[in-house]
Amino acid sequence: MTSVLITGASRGIGRAIATELAARGHRVIATARRPEDLDGLDVEQRLRLDVTDQESIDRALLAAGEIDVLVSNAGTTIRAPLENVPLSEVEALFQLNTFGPLRLVQGVLPAMRERGAGRIVFISSIQGRLVLPAIGPYGASKWALEAIAETLAIEAGHFGVKVSVVQPGAVTSGGAERAKSFFTENDPYTPLYEQLGALRGESVTSEEVAATVADTIEQSDPPLRVPVGTPARAAxxxxxxxxENAPFLPVPLNW
Structure with a gap:
């Protein structure tokens, strides 16, 4: 039985991952900023963990005990053109989506390295490899996360620790609907934003992402990057x- 710690397990993808792994017989430590939101999850432990707070991380890792697999899932997104996105919001996005996973890695990696075994799975996005208009800050945070993951795969791979990046496209988890928006009145970028749905393609479910994560964990030699579903692979x-050297042609606007 593998011991798996999951961040951001209160809803959406994280909750689906916790449910799937528990059903497969793994020891699951589900974490969230509000542990009461984990009620109803049939898992080994439910702990408070805020990936932006080092003391919270330290307490949760101490309570969790030995961790074989870290699933770094906690994250969020916003909607805004880069011209007027509040930089404080971009900083907050990086704290949660990029620096948070790195804090967790620094907490679990020493023991994994000493044991000569461990798994780290980052929930990224196809936007860790491409960009969509009006979601640039989120994409930037995921590009940075993928750079961290790839570096970690090289560094920690020498000590038996395997790293994977799971890359869904659009997911029916409600995250996009909950995203804060920073468009101004009569914003000139609104027509571009309104076409975003056509650019995002077909959606997958949180359960499909969870099954991909579980399959990746259970592979003896998992790939570094794991797209989720046909739309993500195609994109x-x-x-x-x-x-790379072709002229860049912006998407036409339907004014």
């Missing part, structure tokens, strides 16, 4: 195939 393949 990433198209981005990879696009020539």
């Amino acid at each position: 990433l393949e198209a981005r990879k195939a696009a020539p």
